Amino acid sequence: MLVLLVIMILAVSVGCSTQSAATSSDSSTPTSTTTSGTTPPTGTPPTGAAPGAGSSGTSTATNISGAFALSSGTKSTTAQSYTATKADQSAIYVTGTGVLTLTNPTVTTSGSTSSQGNSSFYGQNARVLAAGGGTIHMTGGTITTTGAGANGAFSTGTGSQVTLSQTTIDAKGDGGHAVMATQGGSMTLSDVKMTTAGKNSGAIATDRGGGTITATGGTVVTSGQDSPAVYSTGAITVAGATLTATGSEAAVIEGANSITLNNCVTTSTFANKWGVMIFQSMSGDAEGARGVFTVTGGSLKYTASPGPLFYVTNTTAIITLKDTDVSVASGILINAAGGTKWGTSDSNGGIVEFTADAQTLAGSVVADKISTVALTLKNGSSLTGVINTAKTAKSASLTLDASSTWTVTADSHLTTLSDTAGISGTIITNIIGGGHTVTYDKSANPGLSGKAYTLSGGGVLKPAS
Numbered sequence: 067m068l069v070l071l072v073i074m075i076l077a078v079s080v081g082c083s084t085q086s087a088a089t090s091s092d093s094s095t096p097t098s099t100t101t102s103g104t105t106p107p108t109g110t111p112p113t114g115a116a117p118g119a120g121s122s123g124t125s126t127a128t129n130i131s132g133a134f135a136l137s138s139g140t141k142s143t144t145a146q147s148y149t150a151t152k153a154d155q156s157a158i159y160v161t162g163t164g165v166l167t168l169t170n171p172t173v174t175t176s177g178s179t180s181s182q183g184n185s186s187f188y189g190q191n192a193r194v195l196a197a198g199g200g201t202i203h204m205t206g207g208t209i210t211t212t213g214a215g216a217n218g219a220f221s222t223g224t225g226s227q228v229t230l231s232q233t234t235i236d237a238k239g240d241g242g243h244a245v246m247a248t249q250g251g252s253m254t255l256s257d258v259k260m261t262t263a264g265k266n267s268g269a270i271a272t273d274r275g276g277g278t279i280t281a282t283g284g285t286v287v288t289s290g291q292d293s294p295a296v297y298s299t300g301a302i303t304v305a306g307a308t309l310t311a312t313g314s315e316a317a318v319i320e321g322a323n324s325i326t327l328n329n330c331v332t333t334s335t336f337a338n339k340w341g342v343m344i345f346q347s348m349s350g351d352a353e354g355a356r357g358v359f360t361v362t363g364g365s366l367k368y369t370a371s372p373g374p375l376f377y378v379t380n381t382t383a384i385i386t387l388k389d390t391d392v393s394v395a396s397g398i399l400i401n402a403a404g405g406t407k408w409g410t411s412d413s414n415g416g417i418v419e420f421t422a423d424a425q426t427l428a429g430s431v432v433a434d435k436i437s438t439v440a441l442t443l444k445n446g447s448s449l450t451g452v453i454n455t456a457k458t459a460k461s462a463s464l465t466l467d468a469s470s471t472w473t474v475t476a477d478s479h480l481t482t483l484s485d486t487a488g489i490s491g492t493i494i495t496n497i498i499g500g501g502h503t504v505t506y507d508k509s510a511n512p513g514l515s516g517k518a519y520t521l522s523g524g525g526v527l528k529p530a531s
Contacts, residue, residue, distance in 0.1 A: 153179065153191070160196050162200060167202075217246045261287045297317075303327075311336065319359055323358075371395050372396045379408060421442045426447070438459065453478045476502055495522050501524040
């Protein structure tokens, strides 16, 4: 018997649209959903999709269906196979008060989406889909997808939840993420193995309206163009996992959202990119402009050239590294800069607030004329490298505590320096100069009194001329 279900999908950045679905309660008969189009986002969109995103801009009328659908009640299955071959069709679709528990299922699908936007925003064509409050628990098993816009597991809408444990997901098509949460949906992952091969196919991802994903253990490998291991327009936390991207950045944050990595092995190997990007696309997929990236323990490495470990543009980035093994082949630690793709020219720079806590760092810090970088080193942290050596930054500042050091490898230029514990008379003990000159803005540093200071190991700190 068909039960009429109304699913409200909140599009946070553009108002709201209403999705009505006719779903079968505990049925193998395909069911479908059709809605009117959504209101286009405001702002200036980029010319193409953002890294890891399946689409940019507007979506069309949704057509969500499930070969197996559950809208109410509780059902459990073991070692069952689920297939879907039609366009826009999920193999498993749980909505409303439905709760589905799967043990060692085999989910195999091949259909492609008719709308990449709907696939990324609302779960159209997702192979395992919880929407409008539905709940899916899956232990073991496999999800294999080959179609375009075919996300592996998807949670959309407030109250929707997907839990995966010891599951293997292989998404091969363009716009096919391994897992995705949108519109306030949530996901919990434990020891999940994820691979994606298509372009714009970030493995652990959120999109429009945000979502929450928590992952523990497992592995992620992405090989497609613009397909980060982790892509956040929401809140994503990963602990104890191995994250590898060979065709893109390792991690991307869009808008006022976050990624937290605890004891993860995180690597990007793709040339002519960067290890981590934090940005605002203005596509309407993510509100705000304050991305938060936090890494504790583990490693964070960008093994290719010539890009930086961190690239920040058209947004503010709050970056914290604590006791993490960090390396970047190019020797560029941070690049904050405007560009031609996102935001308004000459006002789309990056603002970086970077904290190193018990952290060893090596590399240069770069910013352009519309960008700022503020570095804080604390609890025995060290930086070996240069800061604003080309004098291009709108502002570059450094704060050192008594236990932290900066070893200067070439002439550098600071707007402000806060180093009360390191200054003794006219000698600075925790900046190792190596014979180089560091200049500062006299008007912005009244505490330095316009004086010149001798750096440990040779070199001088003096007012800029």
